[in-house]
Amino acid sequence: MSWVFSESAALGTSMIDMARVARNPRFGVSATAPVAFWGYSEGGFAAGSAAELAASYAPELPVFAAFAGAPAPDLADLARLGDGSLLGGGVGWVVNGFIAAYPQHRDAFLSVFNQLGRSVLRDVNSYCVFDVMRMLPFVPTTFYTKDGRPIRAYLDKEPFRTAVDEQRLGRVAPKMPVLVSQNRGDDVVDPLGTDRMVRSWRAKGADVTVETQHLPLFLPGTFFGHGIGMVGELRALSWLNEKAAALGR
Structure with a gap:
């Protein structure tokens, strides 16, 4: 199941x-x-x-x-509307959750992120919603990826597609x-x-x-x-x- x-x-x-x-x-x-x-x-x-x-x-x-x-x-809708919002850094929580749920795809999930993106993923592990001002508010996810595409552009590709579908x-x-x-x-x-x-x-x-x-x-x-x-x-x-x-x- x-x-x-x-x-x-x-x-x-x-x-x-x-x-x-x-x-x-x-x-x-x-x-x-x-x-x-x-x-x-x-x-x-x-x-x-x-x-x-x-x-x-x-x-x-x-x-x-x-x-x-x-x-x-x-989550595909959330990735679109939440991108560049006050809590845009919350994408780190989602991706970290994917890595925890699908550890066999850890490298594939991380491969799309540049140095800034990986630092966001690392930092949000110790943040909650009240730390929003420490989570790069209003910064679009195009700043986090190696090729400058928003995170939603990856959601129709594996392993993101299966991870999103199952949620x-x-x-x-x-x-x-x-x-x-x-x-x-x-x-x-x-x-x-x-x-x-x-x-x-x-x-x-x-x-x-x-x-x-x-x-x-x-x-x-x-x-x-x-x-x-x-x-x-x-x-x-x-x-x-x-x-x-x-x-x-």
Whole structure:
């Protein structure tokens, strides 16, 4: 099964494992408590992956719902919109993740990067999102590659193509109801990619509710449009409460 090797599965199975650990009376949670997945942005990606994998990875868990906000279901879209943005150096996290997941292709992944690009990959290993100003903000990835092409130009070539394909959400239908939230003016997560994921899930029989924010694109590349989309979490709270209340009926 592909999830054994993919980064998306690592996020999804990690969220599921956290749910397993949390259902413990030592933490004030019943060992039989129902479970819901919740996340926004990378967390939304993790929640979407957990929703896809729960039936096969944790059939014992009573998962009743999942919320995936702006989940960035396709890394190819992220590579296009995120390039040269405030968090453009985050490409290092993705490539480092590829190297960890596919160590047999380490040299091939690294071969496209010049000295500056390799230094970014090395440095971001010790950075988090709050270190954004240390991650060469707004520098395009054309500065990182040996031939001056953006990183997205490599994504249709191996080993990048397989790595990107295996992270894509939408291939497995979640068995629980899912709420997906997305701002149409998101400057980092392409809403068209989220639309594709939703269509794929629904075509496979999933119960998917979509909450859309029509907030204008403003200061592209600054994550403003992405961050303001978090207002969708307010609707997610009430939606999850509704689903939880229905369990007792």
